[in-house]
Amino acid sequence: MIRFACVAMLMLACRFTMGQDKAFAPVSYDITCIFQLTFFPDSTSAVSKTESFFLFIKQEQSLFKSKNRYLQDSAISAADAAENRRNLMSFLRQHPTDFDFSIVKHGCNVTHTVDRIYHNYFSYTEVPGHLQWVLTQDTATVSGYPAQRATTEFGGRIWEAWFTETVPVSEGPYKFCGLPGLIVRLADSKKQYEFVLDGLKQSRRDVYDQTPKTVKTDKRTFFKKQQEYRANPIGVAEQSGVVFTSGRSEIVQRVQQKQKSNNNPIEFFTN
Template structure:
């Protein structure tokens, strides 16, 4: 593990924990879905990765985040008194995620994403009407449910969704919604991102709102620009925030740049 990455991780852990001193509000959800994502972080490689995701739904809103992010947030919230800090850090390192975003939908035209750049959290709203679906007559069975196919374009990709009216909620993974049933499979045209439903439970579940208190509200275009600025100069931005490299700066810079170069295939390429 890069020393720079370890420093950033520990700073994030401490700041997040300090920001959760107050008891977070709790939201009740009626449906809990699990999705398995298979994705290719490097578009030039044939090596894929997998990560589980959670989608919680009630009549007013939904919450979508990676399972590891959910476990991290829950552990940080439970350890906000500072006890067992070493155990907490070990737990967080064990449950690392490639996806820090937290997506809350109040209907398909009111979507807010909270995401991280380095150790700062930003929140932005999705534009209304960000999805224009084309329904087809194609049908199949996905995860044991009868499903119908629909297509759309979003974030610089073409997407294919299979939804089921057997679960009559207009929801789905990531920022996808607006169909007459739950989206149970979502795949981009290059098959670089593939979400598949692998579990659904209808039972009440209390989920604490673990959104960091120190979150900067911005717009999506600004968030994407800041993320690109960080990717272009991660070590410089770390130094601006107070990180001091006593030795090995060039080696750390080279390693981080190589890591960023191989992480070239985000789920969204553009803000349109």
């Protein structure tokens, strides 16, 4: 029996390694933020999960991705295709992530997202002005910083952000930015997704962020393809060449159950 998760991970490693250019230059960032995300992948369950994220910031540019995705990318980039394949697969299994996206923002005016559907990578750009903030007079101390509250609607959710002008960068986790200071806490109104700043270091850091070759698309098309995959992941795998020699019905049942309990993405496409 071919295990679907293992096949998908192997194809991810192969595609990433084969799709890269061998030589590329790092990008130097001046600030590294660590955010801790608490989220509920199943909207019908009270069981939460946590994952850490990096937000790298320099003048007029930032990079946001999960810590484990960052570690995966670094390991895949450094791996020699044949001799290190076994070690690479072991490393990937030890550093799983629920979030494959990589988000680059240019001063909040241009927001590029690279995300994976099965083993294909797609890129799309947000419509300019995707965030319309409402500032309030509420203040509090958040993660050790004096902060002010602001709200916005995005991705089918109402969001509350706490930002601090002590760190004068108009940045924040995920696709959020545009406030007069760093967002140190961000949560939707149902508290199904909550990012909290867990660390900040102001020192230069070279980041190698080479992603595989991507298919450029628009956001609507990407979310449509994502929904199609979630509705029939086995069918998509078989169309890409995966053959289940035995136990197909068991695999289908297991994958369908996993998809059923993964019904609460961070963002819904509403436009």
